[in-house]
Amino acid sequence: MESISIGAASEYDTLLNKKVIHQSCSSFLKAISRKKPISDSTESRLAKVLTAFDLTALGIGSTLGVGVYVLAGQVSKQHAGPAVILSFLIAAIASIFAGLCYAEFGARVPKAGSAYIYSYVTIGEFIAFLIGWNLILEYAIGSASVVKGLSTYLDKLFDNVMQNFFKEHMPMDVPWLSEYPDFFALGVTILFSCAIAFGAKESTFVNNIFTVLNLGVVLFVIIAGLFKVDASNWSIPKEQVPDGYGEGGFMPYGISGVIKGAAVCFYGFIGFDCIATAGEEAKNPRKSIPFAVIVSLAMIFLAYFGISTVLTMMIPYFEQDENAPLPHVFRIYGWTVAEYIVSIGAMFGLCASLMGAMFPLPRVVFAMSADGLLYQFMGRISDRFKTPFNGTLITGFLTGTLAAIFNLSQLVNMMSIGTLLAYSMVASCVLILRYESDDKNNKVTINGKGIQLNSSSGNYAAAKVLLRKMFIKNQTATSNHLSAKITTIAVASYGVWCLLFGLVVSKFEENFDQIYWLDYFLLCLSLVPIFTTLYIISRQPVSSAQLAFKVPLVPWLPGISILINVYLMLKLDSQTWVRFAVWILIGLVIYFTYGLRNSVQRRRSQQKFETTIITEKNTRSLSVPSIYVNSNSTTATNF
Template identity: 80%
Template sequence: MPSLSISGAYHVLTRRKPMEDTTESKLAKVLSAFDLTALGIGSTLGVGVYVLAGEVSKVYAGPAVVISFLIAAIASIFAGLCYAEFGARVPKAGSAYIYSYVTIGEFMAFIIGWNLILEYAIGGASVVKGLSTYLDKLFNYAMRDYLSKNFAMNIEGLGDYPDFFALIVTVLFALAIAVGAKESSRLNNVFTFLNLSVVLFVIIAGLFKVSLSNWSIPKSAVPEGYGNGGFSPYGLTGIIRGAAVCFYGFIGFDCIATAGEEAKNPKKSIPFAVVTSLAMIFLAYFGVSTVLTMMLPYYEQDEQAPLPHVFSRYGWWVAEYLVTIGALCGLCASMMGAMFPLPRIVFAMASDGLLFKCMGEISQRFKTPFKGTLITGVLTGLLAAIFKLSQLVSIMS
């Protein structure tokens, strides 16, 4: 008898979702390959393109940051091809959760599903908190000063004040996502287009001030503590360490797979979107890092805001403002990329009976998991409202 109960428990934990159950869909199939590609680019590129190149070039790799990005891109392509294969075979909402359910079993899928929920919820909260902090900084921290004075939270482990702006923005994004996949995709397309336009402007404008001599600076001209000069001042070790940091700049394309159930032709559009988005992301990182390290010696780069710093050195204040606009659009696109997959994961788990059934209900009007989207949006907003950005980042890492 005990052996039967153990056997039964093992069967329950490892039972798989039949492949034939993945063919029907209650969601509207409205997303094209272009929409999926923009979703992947927006979610992955974000503001990393405005930050990573400066940090990696100055601290880890020097001008060889371009090689670091290439190594990171190759590693990401291998992961991306796996997602492309799974997305074509199992075109269902849920990404890694549904893939695990079909191939490994229910228990592992449950664990992975909750990991994805936490990843997207905390990731979305981090992005909107970053957006709130960035805007507050532009206005000399007026919001922080007012809220700290009138709504101070003297609770250990939480933020100094409730960030109502972050909560409101998150709920608004959740509403935009809830009213339809196509509508939210159009909004994301706008943010992504503006972000890529600014990146393209940075690359083209920077080409007028590049100097190959910045890739071959002699050791005698390099300040102490910044390597040996040349193209790879920190050697192969620095390039590899830089690649490890650059890899974080390619995280996020997996959100494409969560939209598989809403794709018009998932078997073709998901592989195309994954590969295309990763290729375009690499070109953006490669172009920005090339221009950046040719415009200014690697040891003079700013780790926090390299592009505004290098443009300010040349007195291009218009470019500084454009970079700010691009960063804001990048944050909005990243937020859309974090919040769009979350209700899809919840919907998939609720449909399989692993979460409350109400979370998996589809709106007849909008053809989206309306309740699940709003609930997850409010919870994400609350995380952003009560925690500091540093705390959210620490949880993510």
């Protein structure tokens, strides 16, 4: 309860009451769209100890997991043949588009939280919460699937000892759950959680060791395989190819097979975004984050490219083992030592991938908790270790529980939704901020009167001005509120056009033999609004903000990134979208029951509003009696 003096004049009292009512009615919309300042002066409580090498190793380790030992054989046999190298190239280009967007934002906003914090400073609190909630899902399921793979891999090396024991003594006959509780996976997850909780530098040091050893094994496979390569395996005649394995040659499944293979290979590059999540703990984030993102993606591509080249040249693509192609090919040549080295390398890769998947999860929780959107105790920083200690252990235990009791084979696609949605949001944020207004105070006007829409002449003048600003670029113009508004609306509509384009392209992929001229017409027609929207954005004046790193070819490169991500999301099955909707529903309950009222930005807005009221009171010269105004009932930011 705060005592403030308000003018006794009835007109002022009415004015104040009207303002309070109006502000209260619009407070909900303002609440979900309130933004976090880009330049947040709050001092970080995390230790800045990570170098560019640490961040690069973290990105490589989290991405180059067991996939490097599996994907090349799987994609070459099922989708692309020897052209799997082109599939990896396309996937790498698509990943680099997303990576460059992360690099710009990491240099612009070096805070823990990755896509969550980027959305918060660009779009608003509600969308940021949804993105952060999705990131938690992505990292939790990603970590659980990796540790489950590690447990399964070790168990196979020892003739399924754990599986047989737990199935016999502790079976779980429950649908959607695992056949037995995997206590080994739970224990390993808790062990890694403790390592991460005890310090960022210490945990990244362990990750560096795993990553270097993993890269060493990859290099060994490439060099050893070069002694047994045969270029004729890239040009096998059709008559020598078994039924069901395409037409032979370099591209046995055609271009469509290469594209399908690229969609699968794209998921082999997921994980580099953990670099941006660690931005608040980097010594020089504005330089090291862009460097680490680009270098890690380049090295990951070279590893995939080298492995797939050697593998498809050593034996024909249709003879590959889908689950363990590298041990299989070395077994064929009788290289027992190489087979064991590859198995050890897979262990290192899994450990590095697990560390990389678990490291960013508590950072996202910390960022959301520090902003008041998640429960405060989850984001507390340890005075001794300078890490989100509670959040690390809690998320580690929950991740281990998922790995121990759930059958994760049907949940892995949910991780893909969270990742692709985050990628799309980051690219959209890059576009919005690149064209943000340089004029933070004054609204743009036309002829000093604003855009008039009250008469036919006013409508014509407004339309004429808007069309000119949308399609004709003024080289000397500076970004303003109107150009920024045009960009924001264009970016929002661009997502809809990408969705429609993806639906049209899906028909080509599913029934290519039944495509008619009308389908080609619809395909071309769906491309028109995509190019038009990007062209409109490109005509707007760019913000003059100086950045340490900028995405090149804006808006085209981020636009292509959004298009690819939306298309890949459409390829996920309906059950995945149902589970995703359930997860979102849980998040909405948390936000509207806790986050909306406990938001730090809400408290700041409330203080600003109260200050405005007091300032208005002080400017009045009326002599009035003092009355009490309840700040909770009169402030516009009650939400």
